Amino acid sequence: MKIDYKGFTLVFIALSLSFSVYGQEKNKETKKRPNFLFVLVDDQSPFDLQVYDPKSKLETPVISKLASEGTVIEAAHHMGSMNGAVCTPSRHMIMTGRTLWHLPPSAEFQKNTAPHELDKQTIGAVFNRAGYNTMRTCKKGNSYPGANEQFTVVHDAVKRGGTEETGSAWHSKQVLEYLGDREKVKEENPFFIYFGFSHPHDTRDGTPELLAKYGAVNHTDKNSLPPANGKQPELQDNYLEAHPFFHGHPELRDEERVSGVWKNRDEQTVRNELGREYACSENIDIQLGKVLKKLEAMGELDNTYIVYTSDHGMSIGRHGLMGKQNLYEHTWRVPMIIKGPGVPSGKRAEGNIYLMDILPTLCDLAGIETPNTVEAKSFKPVLEGKKETVREVMYGVYSGGTKPRYALSEKRRLEID
Numbered sequence: 001m002k003i004d005y006k007g008f009t010l011v012f013i014a015l016s017l018s019f020s021v022y023g024q025e026k027n028k029e030t031k032k033r034p035n036f037l038f039v040l041v042d043d044q045s046p047f048d049l050q051v052y053d054p055k056s057k058l059e060t061p062v063i064s065k066l067a068s069e070g071t072v073i074e075a076a077h078h079m080g081s082m083n084g085a086v087c088t089p090s091r092h093m094i095m096t097g098r099t100l101w102h103l104p105p106s107a108e109f110q111k112n113t114a115p116h117e118l119d120k121q122t123i124g125a126v127f128n129r130a131g132y133n134t135m136r137t138c139k140k141g142n143s144y145p146g147a148n149e150q151f152t153v154v155h156d157a158v159k160r161g162g163t164e165e166t167g168s169a170w171h172s173k174q175v176l177e178y179l180g181d182r183e184k185v186k187e188e189n190p191f192f193i194y195f196g197f198s199h200p201h202d203t204r205d206g207t208p209e210l211l212a213k214y215g216a217v218n219h220t221d222k223n224s225l226p227p228a229n230g231k232q233p234e235l236q237d238n239y240l241e242a243h244p245f246f247h248g249h250p251e252l253r254d255e256e257r258v259s260g261v262w263k264n265r266d267e268q269t270v271r272n273e274l275g276r277e278y279a280c281s282e283n284i285d286i287q288l289g290k291v292l293k294k295l296e297a298m299g300e301l302d303n304t305y306i307v308y309t310s311d312h313g314m315s316i317g318r319h320g321l322m323g324k325q326n327l328y329e330h331t332w333r334v335p336m337i338i339k340g341p342g343v344p345s346g347k348r349a350e351g352n353i354y355l356m357d358i359l360p361t362l363c364d365l366a367g368i369e370t371p372n373t374v375e376a377k378s379f380k381p382v383l384e385g386k387k388e389t390v391r392e393v394m395y396g397v398y399s400g401g402t403k404p405r406y407a408l409s410e411k412r413r414l415e416i417d
Helices: 005-030 061-069 087-096 117-121 123-129 168-185 208-213 267-297 355-366
Strands: 035-042 071-073 133-138 153-156 191-200 304-310 336-339 347-349 393-398 405-410
Touching: 035 087, 035 267, 035 355, 061 267, 061 304, 061 336, 087 355, 117 123, 123 133, 123 191, 123 355, 133 168, 168 191, 168 267, 191 267, 208 267, 267 304, 304 355
Parallel strands: 035 191, 035 304, 071 347, 133 153, 133 191
Antiparallel strands: 071 336, 304 336, 393 405
């Protein structure tokens, strides 16, 4: 019998190619899409963290580990505000990827919450359309209601107390329960979790054990000073007893009516308030640790992008100020740490990014189309090491008082001391 080896070889090659293509398609189908855990804290200066200031007394081992395993952006800013509630436009910019001056009316007029065309182009809606399961927990108020409601699962509440139910642990509980529910039904769709906290925004009522660690008390008597305590954080190098010139916003709540501080800027008051701030921030670190541990147990941690940031910074005694209505670096600048698939570990990059750049960057990392309403820039090239910055010049503005103020940072950040 004569065997056609030539024909046999051709059939074998054809079958091999067929199986090869099938295998590639199968791998393509089974490759998991990345998850996202977006962590937003309320009123935290980057200089509170040892990641940005090694001299800081605040202990946040989870955040520090996140930084060592991911990339730290040195120059991340919130752009500014047109009113005293700085967090409101800041959160609008995060959600929409648009500049300060091109936001829905609710950014400036908080009671104007009528539906807006941009609502459907915000983070929750964009990721829903891309096939993600979306969940949100954060504070209520001073936010962007039209964007918040786009998430499929929403558990929002103001939690600024010192107990499990009234403080930051409540927010982590919502995320842990959501992840537990995914496990039960063996959910395969990727998730986007907006993990927001109500702290360390005042009133900074920390847990009793953490307040004791930082030598702080929840002072309530306007007619006396909080007790001095050697465990309290030291004053910052740029601490002042009073701001040296008129700052443009008289009778501002943050400067005159914060419980436990009021108009006082003496050393005892400021060090006690820093202790309260640190107690709340360390608790956030603890709660974040719980969620990351859960993701690791589920086998999801390595496939999850984690973004840690704040809506803006905070003064607490720096330059004689207490609030967020200024453009000093401790307030205009925000922490920004990213860890996830393909993100270099132990890297620090200048970035020159705004919070509004988050939306296009998340879309880039997820491989989904960025809405054409976005005005911001993706900083994925910075994370990939292709660029050191995404813009040469940065502008900041605060116009909520009697006279507008502006800041300019050219090429590298401008330290305003």
